[in-house]
Amino acid sequence: MASGGGAIDQETKEAYYLRLHFLLVQEGTSILKAIFDQCVPPSQLQATLQKYSARKQKAKKGNSIxxxxxxxxxxxxxxxxxxTFDISLFFYLLRNISSLNTASQWWNEKENSNIPDTVVDVEADIVRIKNVRNKMQHKTIASLEQSEFLSMWILLEKVMLRLAAKCNFSLSDQKQKIDGVKTRKHDLVSQEMRSLRAHTKIFLKDYNDSKQYVxxxxxxxxxxxxxxxxxxVLTGHPGEGKTAMAARLALDMSHINNCVNLSGPSDWRMLSSELDLKLLNTVIIDDIFGDGALDQGLVSDWKRYLMEIERAARNGYLRVIITSRHYIFExxxxxxxxxxxxxxxxxGSVLLLTSADLSHDERHKILKILATKSGKHLSRDKIRDCIKVSEGRSEGGEDFIFGFPECASMFVRNNEMFDTGAVFFEKPASLFKRYLEELYKGKNEDFMALVTVWAKENKRLSQHELRKVTTVSNHIKRMVSAFGFELNRKFLDMMRLSLISHVGGYLVFIETTEEYTFSHNVI
Known part of the structure; x- marks a missing residue:
């Protein structure tokens, strides 16, 4: 646990919240159950509830239950x-059908600060637990300042030990349980959630700098x-900047630790079971139904959760950002x-992104930022000429395949395309195809490097697959056979150099996973 006057990081604040949450759920619920079972023995529970059934029906209609x-x-x-009961239900039952003092002045008190420390009766202590639980429930994200954590923890510890004594619990055992939660280090966050967060940070890495986004x-x-x-729901043609916009929206409205990028329905299944922990508040689902064509499997798997996702957003648990190519979405x-x-x-949740809506000034900023990022110099006149040509293109034209943001990105990443100047923006798709054809006709190994990445199911090639001749993957062996190369050290050196030559153009290298993948799925 952090101490001292230094700044507390987000991970520590999250740990504070989770420890307090587990204390309430585990020990708080256990103690309230023991008190309730004393008032209403389990053998008499059903009969007692039937006795008060009319009152429960009224409470149900009034949303008290x-x-x-x-x-x-x-x-x-x-x-x-x-x-099977939780704190809120125990509180209602202890107040209404137990042998406790139902006329106590403290039952309606919503602020623990209004209950004097000298008041130590059972009813007041039950209310104190309920009020801390409600304060935690009103948090939008799992985060507590150190002062908040300590004040609530000290209060709960005193209250729980007093109530434990009333239940004839061993105080030393109860104190040990409470201390165990306070010092707990493992499993505060599940391994699945940690893995999902790690992958999300990799996904968001390129979008962290708000100055690099228009x-x-x-x-x-x-x-x-x-x-x-x-x-x-962001839709549009390929290359309109849907993914970049989704990432920037998430980072703009949430801390990076509280964002997750879901790769598939299985991630949501895991996530939905942990929503009450409030570990996140923003979910991205990029290319929800496929990144090139409609994936029937994804549609089938996702549609059973769509209503659940919408409900989670409507109830305030999450913000949800979904992207899809327009034709796939339809x-x-x-x-x-x-x-x-x-x-x-x-x-009103669906927004169609189209380059036709980009202003001249927006295009200018996009092209200038991308050029600077790629180390290319573009004069004001050259930028103006490129934008003028791009604005003359029609979305109905045969050459319109991807939006201006990706068109501009391709232009500055590839030296040959960059050298064409404004002409590139007249027929970008045709020129792009021509350069690929020239690549195929020229250095066969350079073309093979791209195909080797493309042929991977996830479109990612690990550099570990090219380390040694004796340990190459079956995928590499198949590609060697298809292109008629001989598998030896010289070939592996050639492949590594070809892949490196494409980085910054057709490919990007992800340092955290040591993988090559395409700079955009349009490619």
Whole structure:
């Protein structure tokens, strides 16, 4: 646990929150259960609940008891069991049907600071636990300042030990349990969540610097939608900047530790079980239904969770940012019989990104930033000429394959394309295809390097696959056979050099995972 006057990092603040959460859930619930079982022995629980059933029906209608808790009290099958109750339900029952003082002045007190320290009766201590629990519930994210943590922890420890004594618990055992939660280091965050966060940080790494991103009018619209609806669905042609916008929205509205990029429905399944821990508040689902064509498997897997995701956003648990190519998104809606509101145009959550909406000034900033980032010098006149040509292109033209942001990125990354100047923006797709063809006709190994990455199912090639002749992957062996090369050290050296030569152009190298992948899936 951190101490002293230094600044507390986000990870420590999260640990404070989680420790307090586990103390409430584990020890707080256990102690309240023991008190309740003393007042209403388990053997008499069902009869006692039946006796007060009319009052419970009234509480249910008045929303004093949520539906899930009501079902625990009056299950359709089996008998009610206090092992299934949580703090909020125990509080309601202890106040209303137990042998405690129902007329106590403290039951309605919502601030622990208003209960004097000298008041140590059972009712006041139960209220203290409930108030700390409510304060934690109102947190939007798992984070506590050290002062908050210490004040609530000290209070709960005193209260729990007093109540434990009333339940005839061993105080030394109870103190040991409380201290165990306070010093707990492992499993505060699951391994799955840690892995998901690590992958998300890799995904967001290139978008961390807000100065390297142009906040267009479309970005402003997307941000407004996300604030109001808590869900935004970004669609558009390839290369319109959907992924970049999703990343910047997440980083702009949340701490990086509280964002996750979901690679598939299995990530959501894991995530949904931990939403109550409030470890995150922003979810990105990039290319939700496929990155090149509609993936029927993804549609089938995702559609069972779409309503759940929408509900989590509507209830304030999450902000959700979804991206999809426009034609894939439209096809997917035909496959989903029960379409969630977030996918309906009239709901206002869907935003179509199109280069036609980019202003001259926005194009100028995009091209200038990308050129600087790639180490290319562009005069003001050259930028003006490039933009003028790009503005003359029509989305209905045969050469329109990708949006201006990716077109500008390709232009500055590739030396041959850059040397063509403004001409590139007249027919970018045709020129791009021509350069690939020339690559194929020229150095066969350079073309093979690209195909080797492309042929990987996940479009990622680890440099570990090229370390030694004796340890190359089966994928490399298949590519060697297909291109008619001989597998030896010279070949591996040649492949490594070819891959490196493409970095900054067609490929990027991810240092954290030591993998080569395409700079954009358009390629």
């Amino acid at each position: 949520v539906r899930t808790n009501y079902d625990l009290l009056y299950p359709k099958q089996n008998q009610p069991n206090s092992n 906040e267009t009018s479309a970005y402003g619209k997307a941000k407004d939608i996300l604030k109001k609806k808590r869900i935004v 096809e997917s809606k035909e496959e989903i019989t029960s379409l969630p509101g977030m996918f309906k145009n009239e709901n």
